[in-house]
Amino acid sequence: MKFNELLAKPSGILKNFTKNNKIIFLDPNNPDANTISDKEKIDVILSPSLYWVKKVTLPIKYVRDVKKLLPSLFEEILPDGSYSYSVYKEDDEFFIFAYEDKLILDTFLSAGISSSDVAGVYFAQSELGYIDGAVNINETQSIYVQDDMVVLVPCCWIEETGDLNLEDVILSKHKIALQHYAHIVDNSSLYKIAIVLVFLVVLLLSEITITSNKTADLLEQNDEIFASYKLKPTMMQNKSMLKKYKKIHTKQSKIREHISSILKFRLQGSERLSELDVKNSTLSAKYSGASTATLSRIKNVFKSKKIKHKLYMQDKILHLEVQL
Amino acid sequence: MNRVNPLYLALLLIVLILLLVFNLSGVRADLAEAKESIKQTTKVATELSGLKKVYTKKINPSVFNSKSIVKTNTKTGATISAKEMDVRELNSFMGKVINGAYNITTLNIKKISDTKASLYLEIKW
Numbered sequence: 001m002k003f004n005e006l007l008a009k010p011s012g013i014l015k016n017f018t019k020n021n022k023i024i025f026l027d028p029n030n031p032d033a034n035t036i037s038d039k040e041k042i043d044v045i046l047s048p049s050l051y052w053v054k055k056v057t058l059p060i061k062y063v064r065d066v067k068k069l070l071p072s073l074f075e076e077i078l079p080d081g082s083y084s085y086s087v088y089k090e091d092d093e094f095f096i097f098a099y100e101d102k103l104i105l106d107t108f109l110s111a112g113i114s115s116s117d118v119a120g121v122y123f124a125q126s127e128l129g130y131i132d133g134a135v136n137i138n139e140t141q142s143i144y145v146q147d148d149m150v151v152l153v154p155c156c157w158i159e160e161t162g163d164l165n166l167e168d169v170i171l172s173k174h175k176i177a178l179q180h181y182a183h184i185v186d187n188s189s190l191y192k193i194a195i196v197l198v199f200l201v202v203l204l205l206s207e208i209t210i211t212s213n214k215t216a217d218l219l220e221q222n223d224e225i226f227a228s229y230k231l232k233p234t235m236m237q238n239k240s241m242l243k244k245y246k247k248i249h250t251k252q253s254k255i256r257e258h259i260s261s262i263l264k265f266r267l268q269g270s271e272r273l274s275e276l277d278v279k280n281s282t283l284s285a286k287y288s289g290a291s292t293a294t295l296s297r298i299k300n301v302f303k304s305k306k307i308k309h310k311l312y313m314q315d316k317i318l319h320l321e322v323q324l
Numbered sequence: 325m326n327r328v329n330p331l332y333l334a335l336l337l338i339v340l341i342l343l344l345v346f347n348l349s350g351v352r353a354d355l356a357e358a359k360e361s362i363k364q365t366t367k368v369a370t371e372l373s374g375l376k377k378v379y380t381k382k383i384n385p386s387v388f389n390s391k392s393i394v395k396t397n398t399k400t401g402a403t404i405s406a407k408e409m410d411v412r413e414l415n416s417f418m419g420k421v422i423n424g425a426y427n428i429t430t431l432n433i434k435k436i437s438d439t440k441a442s443l444y445l446e447i448k449w
Contacts, residue, residue, distance in 0.1 A: 194333065197337040208348050208351050211348070211352055212354075214355055218362050222365050231368075238369075238372060242372045245376060248427055252425070252427060252428065276431065278431035
């Protein structure tokens with residue numbers, strides 16, 4: 001469908017935007033009075049038995065200032081329970097309400113109404129002030145307007161009663177929002193919990209950001225070390241090179257240590273060190289004219305230092321071989 | 325009545341917190357890994373650079389003040405030899421080589437007489 005066609009046919013999709021919801025009157029003593037089809041959005045007008053109302057004149061100008069005083073205005077009047085409050089102003093008077101969210105939600109359930117299908121909830125006080133005379137709302141009770149107040153009265157008090165007609169009702173702006181778990185956790189507690197949770201979220205996000213930044217800094221420092229020391233690209237290559245150089249260092253240290261031991265050794269008489277040789281992984285020394293006593297003295301020195309060696313006499317030459 | 329249930333919001337926040345805690349533990353593990361990595365890199369870099377500096381050092385020309393010593397450079401090092409040199413000169417030369425951190429791969433000193441000796445030395449860098 002083209003856009004022009006859409007505008008030309010208000011009875012089509014656009015009609016839904018102007019459609020009024022079905023209005024029902026909810027009374028706990030007559031929950032089966034309304035038939036609601038599935039997925040139909042409804043507006044609910046609450047029976048006076050579902051709320052407490054007072055008309056008060058206060059030296060206060062604004063509704064927002066009255067809201068703070070509502071619990072104290074109902075103090076010592078309400079039975080024990082978890083109440084929510086509402087207020088609106090008409091002329092110079094304030095209509096103040098107290099209601100139990102759970103009681104209203106339970107009444108929804110017993111009337112077969114799903115909370116998700118409810119578009120708005122209104123008080124009979126704000127919506128039915130126009131009724132003339134008494135109107136039956138169940139088998140035993142009627143509502144009646146007296147001094148601008150919609151009151152609940154037994155049927156037997158008033159003989160001439162009519163039926164409630166909601167077709168011509170034009171809903172006011174005074175709707176209320178029900179708190180599903182108000183009886184468990186009140187609003188102020190919920191706000192406190194939400195503040196704590198949001199604070200935790202902020203704290204965690206900050207911690208994550210700070211930690212991530214630290215990690216990024218460290219990685220950058222790591223790269224700088226690679227660059228300044230001119231390291232190979234991977235740590236595996238560098239470790240392999242280090243291993244190679246450590247091996248060289250160990251071997252060179254041993255060469256120097258063993259040569260020092262050989263040179264420090266005191267020879268006697270005609271004994272001479274005739275050859276010193278380092279090749280592959282062996283250091284060897286040859287002593288000419290060495291006696292067996294010298295052999296055992298050399299042996300003891302290398303043994304005491306726990307150095308692996310080989311010592312033998314061949315053609316009157318003492319051979320010493322040390323593994324590097 | 326179309327308002328979002330505050331308990332759903334609380335639940336959403338709790339799930340978000342759990343996800344963030346999980347994420348934070350991952351980020352902390354990354355940080356620990358980065359710390360360990362930098363520690364290891366510093367250690368390897370310092371050791372490697374020190375050893376490399378020592379064992380890639382070329383032999384100092386001042387070591388060869390004896391005319392009897394012949395030095396031949398190769399691609400990866402040098403060969404130093406003397407068919408016959410004075411023992412005192414040899415002592416002085418070897419003192420410098422042994423006390424300097426050169427990578428000695430081959431060494432042969434053979435006594436010729438009480439005052440003379442031959443030398444063959446290979447150094448790598």
